[in-house]
Amino acid sequence: MLLRHTNTEVVEREALTINPAKTCQPVGAMYAALGIHGCLPHSHGSQGCCSYHRSTLTRHYKEPVMASTSSFTEGASVFGGQSNLLTAIETIFTVYAPDIIAVHTTCLSETIGDDIVQITAKATGKGLIPPGKYVIHANTPSYVGSHVTGFANMTKSMVTYFAQAVAEKKNKTVNILPGWVEPADMKEIRRLAGEMGVAILMYPDTSGVLDAPQTGRHEFYPRGGATVDQIRASGDSRITLALGPTASTSAAEALDSRCKVPFQTLELPIGLRATDRFINALRKAGKVEVPASINDERGRLVDMISDMQQYFFGKRAALWGDPDQLVSLAEFLHDLDMKPTYIVTGTPGRAFEERIATVLGGRLPEVKVRQGKQADMFLLHQWIKNEKVDLLIGNSYGKYIARDEDIPLVRHGFPILDRVGHQYFPTVGYRGAMRLCEQILNVLMDRQDRDSPEASFELVM
Amino acid sequence: MNNDMIDILEDRKDQIHRTGAAPYAMDCQKRSLAGSVSQRACVFCGSRVVLYPITDALHLVHGPVGCAAYTWDIRGALSSGPELHRLSFSTDLREKDVIYGGEKKLYAALTELIAEYHPQAAFIYSTCIVGLIGDDVQAVARKVERETGIPVIPVQSEGFRGTKSTGYKAACDALSRLVGTGPTHHLPDHSINIIGEFNLAGEAWILRRYYERMGVHVAATLTGDGRVNDIRSCHGVKLNVVQCSGSMMHIAKWMKDTYGIPFIRASYFGIEDVSRALYDVAEFFGDDTVVERTRDLVRQEVKAILPQLSLWRSALEGRKAAIYTGGAFKAFSLVRSLRTLGVKTVIVGSQTGNQEDYELLRELCDEGTVLIDDTNPLELQKFIRETGADLLIGGVKERPIAHKLGLGFCDHNHERKLPLAGFEGMVHFGREVYASLQSPVWHLTYRSSGPCKEVS
Numbered sequence A: 001m002l003l004r005h006t007n008t009e010v011v012e013r014e015a016l017t018i019n020p021a022k023t024c025q026p027v028g029a030m031y032a033a034l035g036i037h038g039c040l041p042h043s044h045g046s047q048g049c050c051s052y053h054r055s056t057l058t059r060h061y062k063e064p065v066m067a068s069t070s071s072f073t074e075g076a077s078v079f080g081g082q083s084n085l086l087t088a089i090e091t092i093f094t095v096y097a098p099d100i101i102a103v104h105t106t107c108l109s110e111t112i113g114d115d116i117v118q119i120t121a122k123a124t125g126k127g128l129i130p131p132g133k134y135v136i137h138a139n140t141p142s143y144v145g146s147h148v149t150g151f152a153n154m155t156k157s158m159v160t161y162f163a164q165a166v167a168e169k170k171n172k173t174v175n176i177l178p179g180w181v182e183p184a185d186m187k188e189i190r191r192l193a194g195e196m197g198v199a200i201l202m203y204p205d206t207s208g209v210l211d212a213p214q215t216g217r218h219e220f221y222p223r224g225g226a227t228v229d230q231i232r233a234s235g236d237s238r239i240t241l242a243l244g245p246t247a248s249t250s251a252a253e254a255l256d257s258r259c260k261v262p263f264q265t266l267e268l269p270i271g272l273r274a275t276d277r278f279i280n281a282l283r284k285a286g287k288v289e290v291p292a293s294i295n296d297e298r299g300r301l302v303d304m305i306s307d308m309q310q311y312f313f314g315k316r317a318a319l320w321g322d323p324d325q326l327v328s329l330a331e332f333l334h335d336l337d338m339k340p341t342y343i344v345t346g347t348p349g350r351a352f353e354e355r356i357a358t359v360l361g362g363r364l365p366e367v368k369v370r371q372g373k374q375a376d377m378f379l380l381h382q383w384i385k386n387e388k389v390d391l392l393i394g395n396s397y398g399k400y401i402a403r404d405e406d407i408p409l410v411r412h413g414f415p416i417l418d419r420v421g422h423q424y425f426p427t428v429g430y431r432g433a434m435r436l437c438e439q440i441l442n443v444l445m446d447r448q449d450r451d452s453p454e455a456s457f458e459l460v461m
Numbered sequence B: 001m002n003n004d005m006i007d008i009l010e011d012r013k014d015q016i017h018r019t020g021a022a023p024y025a026m027d028c029q030k031r032s033l034a035g036s037v038s039q040r041a042c043v044f045c046g047s048r049v050v051l052y053p054i055t056d057a058l059h060l061v062h063g064p065v066g067c068a069a070y071t072w073d074i075r076g077a078l079s080s081g082p083e084l085h086r087l088s089f090s091t092d093l094r095e096k097d098v099i100y101g102g103e104k105k106l107y108a109a110l111t112e113l114i115a116e117y118h119p120q121a122a123f124i125y126s127t128c129i130v131g132l133i134g135d136d137v138q139a140v141a142r143k144v145e146r147e148t149g150i151p152v153i154p155v156q157s158e159g160f161r162g163t164k165s166t167g168y169k170a171a172c173d174a175l176s177r178l179v180g181t182g183p184t185h186h187l188p189d190h191s192i193n194i195i196g197e198f199n200l201a202g203e204a205w206i207l208r209r210y211y212e213r214m215g216v217h218v219a220a221t222l223t224g225d226g227r228v229n230d231i232r233s234c235h236g237v238k239l240n241v242v243q244c245s246g247s248m249m250h251i252a253k254w255m256k257d258t259y260g261i262p263f264i265r266a267s268y269f270g271i272e273d274v275s276r277a278l279y280d281v282a283e284f285f286g287d288d289t290v291v292e293r294t295r296d297l298v299r300q301e302v303k304a305i306l307p308q309l310s311l312w313r314s315a316l317e318g319r320k321a322a323i324y325t326g327g328a329f330k331a332f333s334l335v336r337s338l339r340t341l342g343v344k345t346v347i348v349g350s351q352t353g354n355q356e357d358y359e360l361l362r363e364l365c366d367e368g369t370v371l372i373d374d375t376n377p378l379e380l381q382k383f384i385r386e387t388g389a390d391l392l393i394g395g396v397k398e399r400p401i402a403h404k405l406g407l408g409f410c411d412h413n414h415e416r417k418l419p420l421a422g423f424e425g426m427v428h429f430g431r432e433v434y435a436s437l438q439s440p441v442w443h444l445t446y447r448s449s450g451p452c453k454e455v456s
Helices: A025-033 A047-061 A074-079 A082-096 A107-112 A116-125 A147-162 A183-196 A228-236 A245-259 A272-286 A292-312 A323-335 A351-360 A377-386 A396-405 A429-451 B010-015 B043-051 B065-070 B095-100 B103-117 B128-133 B137-148 B164-176 B203-214 B228-232 B245-259 B271-285 B288-316 B329-340 B355-364 B377-387 B399-405 B422-438
Strands: A039-044 A100-105 A134-138 A174-177 A200-202 A239-243 A263-266 A316-320 A339-345 A368-371 A391-394 A409-411 B016-018 B057-062 B121-126 B152-155 B191-197 B217-223 B239-242 B263-265 B320-325 B344-350 B370-373 B391-394 B408-411
Touching: A025 A039, A025 A047, A025 A100, A025 A147, A039 A047, A039 A082, A047 B043, A047 B065, A047 B399, A074 A107, A074 B128, A082 A100, A082 A116, A100 A116, A100 A147, A107 B128, A116 A134, A134 A147, A147 A228, A147 A245, A174 A183, A174 A245, A174 A272, A183 A200, A183 A272, A183 A292, A183 A429, A200 A228, A228 A245, A239 A245, A239 A272, A245 A263, A245 A323, A245 A351, A263 A272, A272 A292, A272 A323, A272 A429, A292 A429, A316 A323, A316 A377, A316 A396, A323 A339, A323 A351, A339 A351, A339 A377, A351 A368, A377 A396, A391 A396, A391 A429, A396 A409, A409 A429, B010 B016, B043 B057, B043 B121, B043 B164, B043 B245, B057 B103, B095 B128, B103 B121, B103 B137, B121 B137, B137 B152, B152 B164, B164 B245, B191 B203, B191 B245, B203 B217, B203 B271, B203 B288, B203 B422, B217 B228, B239 B245, B239 B271, B245 B263, B263 B271, B271 B288, B271 B329, B271 B422, B288 B422, B320 B329, B320 B377, B329 B344, B329 B355, B329 B422, B344 B377, B355 B370, B370 B377, B377 B399, B391 B399, B391 B422, B399 B408, B408 B422
Parallel strands: A039 A100, A100 A134, A174 A200, A174 A239, A239 A263, A316 A339, A316 A391, A339 A368, A391 A409, B057 B121, B121 B152, B191 B217, B191 B239, B239 B263, B320 B344, B320 B391, B344 B370, B391 B408
Antiparallel strands: B016 B370
16 A cells, blocks of 8 residues: 555645646656757756656657756856856757757746846857757746646747748648647647648657657657748648647747737547547638548447447546646546546646536536646545545556556556557547547456456456 | 767767776766756755655655656665655745745645654755745754654755765765664664665665674665664664765765764675675674674575576677666676676766776776766767677666667666665576567667577
8 A cells, every 4th residue: 555645534735745746847848849850958957857857758758868958056056057058059069969959947047037038149149059050948937837838838939939921821731739749649640630631730749759760779869850941831821720728829829929820729639529629620721521531430439439338337537637638538538428527637727627617518517626736646546535436547646546446547648657558559539539448448347357256257248 | 960970079088988098087076068968867866866765754845846746756765664755745836935935835844744644754855946045944944843853854955056976965964964863772783784775676675684694783774665763773883884885975974973883885786796795794793603604695695596697698698788877886896797697898887986986997897998977878879889789787768778779778777676786686687688688679670789599
């Protein structure tokens, strides 16, 4: 009983997070920056920040994760990190030769008040940035928002640094801001758009970066990632589809105000209805028809759900993780006839509760939702101890609860430190929804097999 | 970028040497160059890894949530009892706290946690930002200590204060607040402390068993499977045995200065080093019975593992390894252990080694071995390709690089899954090296030397 320290009495804690359901902004900024081709993320802070973020991403992806650090010293924390960043820019372009350095700040450099724009301008003045190379930045104070905020901020910076409206008339291209999803999900979004015949520009795009093949070499900058030219060209696109409001809205708004590209925000296309809305939005945006192949994919998903509906019926689930994933998951589980009873995200923002209420449409009065302050795994565990659930869906940090309470766990979200698959198999789109169904059914039915008495142990299910 | 064209950065030239070349002085223990893709961490990280294994203490990270999130149960430091150390407690500072200060939050968090969990002591880790906003952590700690009656100890671990080694020292300073505050009358005459041992995969338990068989009592392990009360009383021993010199030498030196307790350095990795360590302790006590028992122990243990080791050796003979560790001390043992397995070390690097360490490494390694301080993935790849290494021994960030290059890998860091210390640890180490190098996957990749032969 690793979590034997969890008691059942829920008291409002004044100032304490136990077993967080979030982490800090910079790791999100680092992940987003890896979705630009030839980009080296740079952490402007102490050495540990960079090391922790790289380790976490490495554990999640089982891939090398390259990023550099300003290696702050006591002096830098007193006099500012300008000289560190100038040295860093010089070192990075000399030794690691990226096309872009994407700087993100940390709580330390934010509190000191380093002005990255001004420092970068100085670097340009000193000729430290080679021609055709770029330094971009995002402010990612660790004490505001969460890792998702950091992702959103870096994505927005891609727009503000690169996107340009050049042509007089917008072209047919549709921009897609995929939100914080896995490389496999980005690939799947691209496939769906291709199947629809819609030309898209997508960023960030970590496919081909964090799912690189074994080649006998370590590619410092793997082949994937959105190029600067692509990001720049997104200013001439007809429309932007921003997937996941928490991760993508701010970038879409920036693109609208800079380049007059209108946008539509959608929940992440996880599950049947959310994918329906995404496909429909893509259809309208691209002015195309939905091809039969996509209708078939949808039909297969519906077929799978109908074949197996008795196993989903009435199952209570607890979910934790990031707002954009949770909203869509909650909707999908409800469509599967399950009860997403407890939903927790450490990422603060009141809109979360409203979004959950919107997708559930008041159909599940017993649902408990918590975001922000003290919305952590400890609270979730207390809720579960008070009234059990049949299924857990979330990142690896749920495995303690799964073990202590003997509840099956489907891993979804960030980070997943103890399984593989999330990098390679999407959960967006109809096929992704089928994979989620498969994962859910596998654990529920394994459980039934394990627990059923010999007499009613069934071969055919 | 063409990886074959990698040049060594001018500023780093004095941190890379080849044995057998002209005499040199390794330019180590300096801060990483800003902008490097360093494999190093920070002061907080150093403190956190050293204190983390104290299982019945409260570990509260004072700062924004990240530092607590990233260090939540990532180190396989096993406990035979309490598991309080495996939870993640954070004051989760927000913007408002950065402006108005986090002391109130710290006080509230501490009192709530102590009332709930009744820990034996509480450690408060300061993160970068706490050092900047000027929270008086000492004052809060004193107040809570008065009110609760348990030791409440601030750890000066602001990330920017130095290197990871600075963090080790901050952790040792924190520990010195506990040492000497408990009774010692219960400790037998032949008592030692094991210092710098974190019980990864249960290694401290193996060592304890050895010492018990020798007739030597282990009063406290600092800090693997650690208990606050053991640490409070650990000044009652006759000898401190210090492993992993980088991390906890400070506390040993402090105990020597304060209590006159001598210390010896020890490594428990590899047959030669673990035998040497046990004999050193036995000889220290100068008790014939202890020496005799130790001799028996070593004889029995070595005899038990030799057949298996020679089997691994027959498969591994002639393979080449690269080593990249945190502290350099461990690297000595690894070079020797690999030799036992017939594997030649061609690259050795560390994050925190000092000049003396690198000098010893130069003496120990074969001619032509590349020695690197505070390396980065580019250099590592360059030297791996140049030397034709088959295996990399390192930590979490190195593993996928090794696999991408088609190298076998052994984690000798936080994520080791089997105990690698002691005689049985040597068998596990052999198994890990063999398992990784014999994998049929090396038939499928671009690596020309392929897997080693199969022997079991």
